[in-house]
Amino acid sequence: MTAVENRTTDRDFDGPEHQADLAELYRDFDAAGMTPLWTCRGDLQPFHPQPRAVPHLWRWSTLYPLAARSGELVPVGRGGERRAISLGNPGLPGDPYTTPTLWAAIQYLNPHEDAPEHRHSQTAFRFVLEGEGVWTVVDDDPVAMRRGDLLLTPGWHFHGHQNLSDSPMAWLDGLDIPLVAQTDQGFFEFGREQVTAPGAPERSNSERLWGGPGLTPVAALGARPQSPLMAYRWVQTDAALTAQLELADEGVAGTLVEPGHAAVRFTNPTTGGDALTTMRTEMHRLADGTHTARTRTTASSVWQVFDGGGTVTMDGQARTLEHGDVFAVPAWTEFSLQAAGRLDLFTFSDAPVFEKLSLLRTEVSA
Numbered sequence: 001m002t003a004v005e006n007r008t009t010d011r012d013f014d015g016p017e018h019q020a021d022l023a024e025l026y027r028d029f030d031a032a033g034m035t036p037l038w039t040c041r042g043d044l045q046p047f048h049p050q051p052r053a054v055p056h057l058w059r060w061s062t063l064y065p066l067a068a069r070s071g072e073l074v075p076v077g078r079g080g081e082r083r084a085i086s087l088g089n090p091g092l093p094g095d096p097y098t099t100p101t102l103w104a105a106i107q108y109l110n111p112h113e114d115a116p117e118h119r120h121s122q123t124a125f126r127f128v129l130e131g132e133g134v135w136t137v138v139d140d141d142p143v144a145m146r147r148g149d150l151l152l153t154p155g156w157h158f159h160g161h162q163n164l165s166d167s168p169m170a171w172l173d174g175l176d177i178p179l180v181a182q183t184d185q186g187f188f189e190f191g192r193e194q195v196t197a198p199g200a201p202e203r204s205n206s207e208r209l210w211g212g213p214g215l216t217p218v219a220a221l222g223a224r225p226q227s228p229l230m231a232y233r234w235v236q237t238d239a240a241l242t243a244q245l246e247l248a249d250e251g252v253a254g255t256l257v258e259p260g261h262a263a264v265r266f267t268n269p270t271t272g273g274d275a276l277t278t279m280r281t282e283m284h285r286l287a288d289g290t291h292t293a294r295t296r297t298t299a300s301s302v303w304q305v306f307d308g309g310g311t312v313t314m315d316g317q318a319r320t321l322e323h324g325d326v327f328a329v330p331a332w333t334e335f336s337l338q339a340a341g342r343l344d345l346f347t348f349s350d351a352p353v354f355e356k357l358s359l360l361r362t363e364v365s366a
């Protein structure tokens, strides 16, 4: 018999005296800033993840017109910095967060408008659904933005945007804002008021130096935590996905994630790991009629339909997918895709964070 049991043997646990003593103990705990684990273990240590974020889909046909209206009504300038409108998860009221770690937004720039330079500890990227004519200037290197391109702005790099065209342009911004905010890691600094993309070059300096496949400049050997290549061009992404499916059709093994499902990850050429430290970025292509396996993972993710249509099923609820639609997949949500015609999707997730912490778990069902 333990000491604790010795001391409590004579108590009447159902009696009023015990209940009064217990209530007093809890009041004293509260006053002392103490919380007994036995009253909240299920919340603190659930048997599996219990995300507050919910599966949710935003229609591009809703997002774009609203962003365009903000283009008419809201100027871009110092202070607000960007005409970016985030997609807040309905399960996370009060926070403009798409998942507990990820922030997805639509950013809109009018013709001949620019967004001033700044830098922050948050890591960012742009994914271009449609349009061209904007240059993102990253540490003085102008990077052209065109349809299907992924453009990186790793943490603490100065960046601004300039629209040199006669058309407005909108794109998807992805950042780790919630992760950085909730862990008190945020730093921010203003740069120049005016951003310029001198010469508006077709290829940025980073692409000229790092854009050769498998070719590392000997003057810059060594691993870097994030990719020094700031642009991943659609023409290359498209060719890689096409090749995976063609090779599979030709009977070459090991080219696809699963039958009919091609995918590429955007990687850091100095390590082969993720291009960004806190977010995984990938492009997926499903051949017509492909059903993906039902999966769930402790990473949360955001997806955007780049081309084609189909269906996404999250925790048993099916939603149709159309051009530009964005959807959030919270941690441990059972998730599958079905293509109606060819379906191309861009996705980003917080997987690298949990992989580094040995917390990432994934289950795949048949």
Ligand SMILES: [Fe+2]
Pocket: 118, 119, 120, 124, 159
């Ligand atoms: Fe920024």
